[in-house]
Amino acid sequence: MDVQVQGDMLVIQPDRRVVGSQVASLLTTALALPDRFVRTLFHQQRVLLGAVPATPVDLVGKSKLRLKGGVVEPYGVDGWQASPIAEVLHADDHLFVVNKPPAILVHPGGPEDADTLAHRVAHWLHAQGLERKVRHVHRLDEGTSGCILYAAHAYAARALDHALANKRVERTYLALVHGRLPQGRGRIELPIGRDRHVAGRHRVTQNGLPAATEYQVLREHAQRGHTFSLVACRLQTGRTHQIRVHLSHLGCPIVGDTLYGGRRMLGWRQETSGIALHAAQLSLSHPYTGERVAVRADLPVSWRSVLPWFARAMAETAGAERGDGGWPSIPRATAREIES
Template sequence: MRRRYEWLYTMIPKSWEGLTIEKVMKRKWKLPRKLRHDFRSGGKVLLNGEHPHWKTAVVHEGDELGLRLFEPSTVRIPAVDMNLEVLFEDDHLLVVNKPAGVFTHPNGAEDGATLWNGVAYYSEQQSLPVLPKYIHRLDRHTSGAVLFGKHDLAIATLGEMMKKRRITRTYIAKVHGTMEEDEGRIDSPIDKDPAHTTKRRVDENGKQAVTNYSVLYRDDEHTLIRLHLETGRTHQIRVHLSSIGHPLLGDSLYGGSGDQQGRQALHAASLSFVHPFTEESITCYASVETSPFFEEEDLSFLKSN
């Protein structure tokens, strides 16, 4: 793939031989209907330099397909300098290290200093034409790696990858008490707590939720663990750990110690995936050296296991 001004160009591989433009967009890139309509009606697709008929024009190996992906963004949010740590960046993706204590995105007009606002500032400083969009979220008091797409195709493709669990997120957490088992699997459905507007709880009538964990080290009072999620429910890690009697340090909502320095002992330590456009294997590690709960050397457990 190569970028030229507002356009991204790619060569058609042999495996796409004979497909129509419509099928390329729908089957190969899994674009949602609305985005396919936008590309078609906006004349944002070129085949060998010409606007093709979506339903009849077919592609052949070696053809050049052009997509207009880098138009100036119409989305505007206030830009806030947050001095973000960038973990990975290219023309398509951006991964940043979210600080604890900030929301991923605005939830109302009063939220003007979220991670997305920080990314907006970074985008302005880098003269990016499009405002990157977050692909997933972290709770306000959780820190770590967050993935952004830098154009509509990346946003749609990464969203589909996240939905199909083709993006691996690894967390580290410090919990109350000493876990006896070296590893475990929590398979307990989660639903909203009717007694609390923001809280969740384990409920047999809720949605399936599965969390896997392994112990990195333990002492008489706390246990440091690594976690992988098979599902992505709201507050899943917090609810599951609390349900087995080991709430997060700092997570007062789910039975942990009171808030310490505006965070809880949960950090999205790494993000791994195959790049949807370059097919490169990407792993990003997010530093936790400023956390009151973790030491910098904790990440050595993650990288060596």
Template sequence: MMINFEKKGEWLVMSIPPVWEGLTPEQLFQEVWKAPKKQTHFIRMNKEMLINGKSDLWTHNLTKGDCIRLKLFQEEDFGVTPSYMDVDILFEDELMLVVNKPPGIDTHPNSPGQTNTIANGIAFYLQANGEHCPVKHIHRLDRDTSGVILFAKNSFAGAILDRMLQERNIKRTYTAIVHGIMQKKKGKIDAPIGRDRHHPTRRRVSPNGQKAVTRFEVTETNKKNNTTIVRCQLDTGRTHQIRVHFSHIGHPLVGDLLYGGKPSYHRQALHAAKLEFVHPFTLEKLSISAPHPW
């Protein structure tokens, strides 16, 4: 089942589908979207949610076909400086977009004045299309990792997507080339990750670190180059997680000099290949892929 919505000025307009029938708007916000209480309170107090044109029906049961309006599209600052670059858009609607990040570029500015990140490029793209909304990344990729990144176009959608990621309802699939021929064809690496006291950016497996779980499956082996291509899925999203975990089991990523890889590839051989999740407003099952660079 898929629900259609449309943007009308500052408002998102949609009809209540059968699956939400019988819920109150309160339940829709709290139990279905799991929106933050502070945002829900703000929307309620400022009458930015209307059911059939009325703002006082928060505890009334919804019926199929009721018209819900949410004021989500006020003009806001991008949060970053728009800067032209060629942005590869894989999916877009009024609430979110997914881009294919090239390697060698940061996800977002790490210092004041930095303008050469994918977030700056998205801000320019939105500005050129007449949209003025915050550029909010839902997750990030390392500078030298390529592939899919999800961005929200407003704080309400961003908060819902953040919660979905936190609850593992956004499935992320990566591919990596690692050194050595892996004997185990499928499994999981469950090893906590913490900071390395001896290096400003490196992480390491540490008993006092945060829980980190990586599931993997071998997709191809190359005996000539002594490498293995693995497909990975993250149960957690720790900094450098895949890189640390494969280095820990003796199979560092090709090109990953920070974690013991050899410079036989021009960067760490890691690619965010696919995102899968159910769109929180349309209920469409989305599967968005970025083509492999190798």
């Protein structure tokens, strides 16, 4: 099934797999659109079969299906002209992945937040000649860097939300932590809830929501009587501050993460460098083509002072598509940077 953007419209060319199905079924299954959203499209007569408004029970034939609107929209943020342009790692007509710098917000919480990733994405969209609403599919904490997935229009936003909710978006992080984890590889399965005693903080609690994080220790380093570990983490759930809470609970807080017991050291300035947590890789099956999309973000310069500690681990994994046990390798450019 071919899905294309044409102006302010999504155009679907059915294939043999969907010919004969009802239009509503195609929208909810093949395009992964929510039932309520689909009902709204029909009510507003935004679904066309050929050139005629369709009904939910019309049968799909060889004619193109068109969804009106939902593509060309205002950015949703003001003042983006003063922000730098976002670094986009992958883009097509339906989705794109942005490399978030450390120590900036994903979106503004008020007028005082004048330079967020949303501002930078709006600037990038403008530079591409696109007027699209800035739609992040998931978020990263202010101090965290790396891959964030964005939807390029309202239809892709619903499909990607569906993929995320069904654990079809795989996210792998690199964390530099204090101490040594109890084993080289494991799964942390502990519920997380708000800390009633510290505003903005979360903690492991029996009354919290289920949370699961897989991890693998890539390398350990001893420095002046202290041990530091480079850890790859993979989210199985998406709770607030999940990796930070889980690692801290095991006695291994992330470097620079003072909220959860990490220390400001090694030249790590939290206010400019964020915390030592980086969304290194994001992968998913494209919602329309089914092709695998895998994107990597190189570590930010704030990691440069500690990367030589783990040069061997970087060199061992550089160039490998997948690491041991299905874990992704550390980005190649990072390994080259250490060697130079």
